[in-house]
Amino acid sequence: MAKNAFYAQSGGVTSVINASACGVIETARKHKDKIANVLAGRNGIIGALTEDLIDTSKESDADIAALRYTPSGAFGSCRFKLKDLEKSKREYERLIEIFKAHDIGYFFYNGGGDSADTCYKVSQLSEKMGYPVQAIHVPKTVDNDLPITDTCPGFGSVAKYIAISTREASYDVRSMSKTSTKVFVIEVMGRHAGWIAAAGGLAADEENDIPVVILFPEIPFDQEKFLATVKAKVAKYDYCSVVVSEGAHYPDGKFLAEQGTRDAFGHAQLGGAAPVVADMVRQALGFKFHWAVADYLQRAARHIASGTDVAQAYAVGQAAVELAIKGHNSIMPTIVRKSQNPYKWEVGEAPLSKVANVEKFMPRDFISEDGFGITQACRDYLVPLIQGEEYPPFHNGMPRYVTLKNAPVAKKLPEFKL
Amino acid sequence: MAKNAFYAQSGGVTSVINASACGVIETARKHKDKIANVLAGRNGIIGALTEDLIDTSKESDADIAALRYTPSGAFGSCRFKLKDLEKSKREYERLIEIFKAHDIGYFFYNGGGDSADTCYKVSQLSEKMGYPVQAIHVPKTVDNDLPITDTCPGFGSVAKYIAISTREASYDVRSMSKTSTKVFVIEVMGRHAGWIAAAGGLAADEENDIPVVILFPEIPFDQEKFLATVKAKVAKYDYCSVVVSEGAHYPDGKFLAEQGTRDAFGHAQLGGAAPVVADMVRQALGFKFHWAVADYLQRAARHIASGTDVAQAYAVGQAAVELAIKGHNSIMPTIVRKSQNPYKWEVGEAPLSKVANVEKFMPRDFISEDGFGITQACRDYLVPLIQGEEYPPFHNGMPRYVTLKNAPVAKKLPEFKL
Numbered sequence: 001m002a003k004n005a006f007y008a009q010s011g012g013v014t015s016v017i018n019a020s021a022c023g024v025i026e027t028a029r030k031h032k033d034k035i036a037n038v039l040a041g042r043n044g045i046i047g048a049l050t051e052d053l054i055d056t057s058k059e060s061d062a063d064i065a066a067l068r069y070t071p072s073g074a075f076g077s078c079r080f081k082l083k084d085l086e087k088s089k090r091e092y093e094r095l096i097e098i099f100k101a102h103d104i105g106y107f108f109y110n111g112g113g114d115s116a117d118t119c120y121k122v123s124q125l126s127e128k129m130g131y132p133v134q135a136i137h138v139p140k141t142v143d144n145d146l147p148i149t150d151t152c153p154g155f156g157s158v159a160k161y162i163a164i165s166t167r168e169a170s171y172d173v174r175s176m177s178k179t180s181t182k183v184f185v186i187e188v189m190g191r192h193a194g195w196i197a198a199a200g201g202l203a204a205d206e207e208n209d210i211p212v213v214i215l216f217p218e219i220p221f222d223q224e225k226f227l228a229t230v231k232a233k234v235a236k237y238d239y240c241s242v243v244v245s246e247g248a249h250y251p252d253g254k255f256l257a258e259q260g261t262r263d264a265f266g267h268a269q270l271g272g273a274a275p276v277v278a279d280m281v282r283q284a285l286g287f288k289f290h291w292a293v294a295d296y297l298q299r300a301a302r303h304i305a306s307g308t309d310v311a312q313a314y315a316v317g318q319a320a321v322e323l324a325i326k327g328h329n330s331i332m333p334t335i336v337r338k339s340q341n342p343y344k345w346e347v348g349e350a351p352l353s354k355v356a357n358v359e360k361f362m363p364r365d366f367i368s369e370d371g372f373g374i375t376q377a378c379r380d381y382l383v384p385l386i387q388g389e390e391y392p393p394f395h396n397g398m399p400r401y402v403t404l405k406n407a408p409v410a411k412k413l414p415e416f417k418l
Numbered sequence: 419m420a421k422n423a424f425y426a427q428s429g430g431v432t433s434v435i436n437a438s439a440c441g442v443i444e445t446a447r448k449h450k451d452k453i454a455n456v457l458a459g460r461n462g463i464i465g466a467l468t469e470d471l472i473d474t475s476k477e478s479d480a481d482i483a484a485l486r487y488t489p490s491g492a493f494g495s496c497r498f499k500l501k502d503l504e505k506s507k508r509e510y511e512r513l514i515e516i517f518k519a520h521d522i523g524y525f526f527y528n529g530g531g532d533s534a535d536t537c538y539k540v541s542q543l544s545e546k547m548g549y550p551v552q553a554i555h556v557p558k559t560v561d562n563d564l565p566i567t568d569t570c571p572g573f574g575s576v577a578k579y580i581a582i583s584t585r586e587a588s589y590d591v592r593s594m595s596k597t598s599t600k601v602f603v604i605e606v607m608g609r610h611a612g613w614i615a616a617a618g619g620l621a622a623d624e625e626n627d628i629p630v631v632i633l634f635p636e637i638p639f640d641q642e643k644f645l646a647t648v649k650a651k652v653a654k655y656d657y658c659s660v661v662v663s664e665g666a667h668y669p670d671g672k673f674l675a676e677q678g679t680r681d682a683f684g685h686a687q688l689g690g691a692a693p694v695v696a697d698m699v700r701q702a703l704g705f706k707f708h709w710a711v712a713d714y715l716q717r718a719a720r721h722i723a724s725g726t727d728v729a730q731a732y733a734v735g736q737a738a739v740e741l742a743i744k745g746h747n748s749i750m751p752t753i754v755r756k757s758q759n760p761y762k763w764e765v766g767e768a769p770l771s772k773v774a775n776v777e778k779f780m781p782r783d784f785i786s787e788d789g790f791g792i793t794q795a796c797r798d799y800l801v802p803l804i805q806g807e808e809y810p811p812f813h814n815g816m817p818r819y820v821t822l823k824n825a826p827v828a829k830k831l832p833e834f835k836l
Contacts, residue, residue, distance in 0.1 A: 009593070012594070013590055013593045013594065015586070043596035043597070044596075046596060046597065070589070071586050071589055071590065072586075072589035072590045072592065072593040073593035073594075074593075076592075076593050076595075076596055077593045077594060077596075078594075078596050078597040078598070079594070079597045079598045080597055160815060163815075163816060164721055164816060164817060165715050165718075165719070167816065167817070167819070168433075168489050168490075168714075168715070168718035168719055168720060168721065168817075169713075169714040169715055169718050171488070171489055171490035171718060171819060172431055172489065172490045172714045172717065172718040173714065174490065174494075175427070175431045175490040175491035175492075175494050175495045176430070176431065176491075176495060176496075176497070177494075178461035178462075178464060178494055178495075178496050179461070179464065179496040179497050179498055180496070180497045184714060186715075202815075202816065205814070205816070207818070207821075208819075208821070272693060274711075275690060275693075290713050290714055291711065291713060292710075292711050292712060292713035292714060292715050293692075293709065293710050293711045294710060294715070295587075295708050295709060295710035296586075296587040296590045296591065296602060296708055296710060297583050297586070297587055297604075297710050297712070297715075299590065300583075300586035300587050300589060300590040301583070301586055302586060303582055303586065303722055304721055304722065306815065383814060383815060386815035386816070387814070387815040388815065389809070389812055391807070391809070394807055396623070396801060396805070397578060397581075397620075397724065397801060397804035397805040397806065398581060398582060398585065398620065398623070398804070399582060399585070399586075400625070401585070401589060401626075403625075403626070
């Protein structure tokens, strides 16, 4: 008695979230006795609520395979947070109705902390309402802030991009410092957790003595100490690179740059810490500067994705389906680090009750004592995650990514207003 | 009677200027009967003026070969413009003295328009002063604005980076547009010429129907028309990408964003057009936005350099030496497009008298009628330049670039104050 599966992508997309989709769909296609078809939500959970479902059986095996190397969310994502079971009762009940109407027995939700929470609530409610749905959360977030799992698919590729970009730009500044730019500032993502900023520290290694000053969200910004550190680096190297997290903030919680707008989750929409920091350096120290804001480029850069990350993103998608088939519910596949050197990992699992609404920050011992760098422990953690180059195919000088047909499933229920 | 050669890197560096250095040095090493040694200027022409010369014979063949895939200026560059022969007489005469003292018979100057001018003047002066130096300009500029040559080494790789980044970010925005970001703005280099901005147009092709709105420096900014175009794109696609050149400006010449600082050449130091454009869109149309400023990342991104560009950068370095050996003077090797399909090119030459102080802008027929896109003619021109991926070697998840020893040559002359 095969049931259909529902799959949706949630929140900010990554360069490898489609590799997880690929893992889900390819694995489901191998188990037609258990999973008849994978229906995807167009634009995430909104697709489920509005019965805007995509029939993935209309996609060729080749196109599904191409998801492995296509960045972004192939079915569309959304920022739409379901609240608690009382406040969003109407929406949760609608989900169960949709699942009933489309014979959906599996709910695969691919996202970060907020979607883990939604996934957990769906599993609770489906029990209560007597319509059994196995809800499995597929982890994804460039922020790397989910608990229990060693890392989050999406992070390793951003880390690789930021590490490489910081190294490349540092070589550039080093060339220019005699008469021109002495300080280069790059702003990276990471609203609360400094994992991505930490990756900038990988620009330096035994072969590359590059001065990198990192501003973490975990360390309240101390302007005087920061400027003294930049000054000392420039005195020694004649140049310096600064990696500033979008979440870097003053001791009172005020972000270095806040645009004043907020996203659908009520989070402040950030951007612009880099010019603020650059101008601070110019005013206090008089150094010429350049600054970059990587923004979406960092999380979309499939052209330089981490091989480890791609493999892990696929693996959690595959594991989600395999766990579901074995009867598991209300869990999330995790990445378990089995050994450090050589790096070995396997897929484990965590109950959603322990994942939902927990954020994982950089441990203090991953940040150097002065607060501006990474420690060897952090390096040991990060380096395996950026290993391997799994280049996409190129055509005519450009990466050839897939755009799916995304054929709609016929609607069966009355309209639902969001 | 072999003479030494002098080689220096000038102005903003690129991801392939070292490939030209590699071409110069490897070719010189094959002609020891004519070129005894290549002495490099530490930090460009300043290294010559201050007698801060680098003995490249101390570098292994392997390290010189590694320059081919190492971004930035391996010997250091500078922004230091020599004025006309009268105003900078002292500097020009010092150069000739340095050349005499170090038995330098060849002057290879690797840069853009300003350095072509310097190179031209050195060749004029050396004749006047009766100390024969063959001055050959090796073209380099991401701005692609040198005349005569079909393209400038450094440009193809930036074009590839911007084309790929715009495509990747566009896939990202497309995923998010239902509830979140509808407009993504990326700011790119190009102070006067829109060649780099044009490359953003390559994000779209027959397989990728991506809405891209480009703001060229060649087209005075018309806010009303721009906003109407963005609005129409979003109405049709639900999202839109905007590529804005740092040199985009209002009809009165005022840049969309000017930081108020000026570089050593007196050019306004730009940056920050992206947030200005993004905010304009938000205020007028209410769309959620994200913006990125690629800055140095674009010109340092050796990890995704164009194979064509790397080959051409090497070739102009090699040709410079071969032309010098054949007795040429006061010229610049050029790239000549021999055929379009299949793309074939060869190295030609141009007299420096026709190169110095001439800037090449985008022809009007490369820009679409509405001023916000590229034409098929532009596409035909650009596409061959981004062909091929010549990846650097990776070690431990990171590109392995070379840092040279840069051993100094013993000084022979009294100190010279800049």
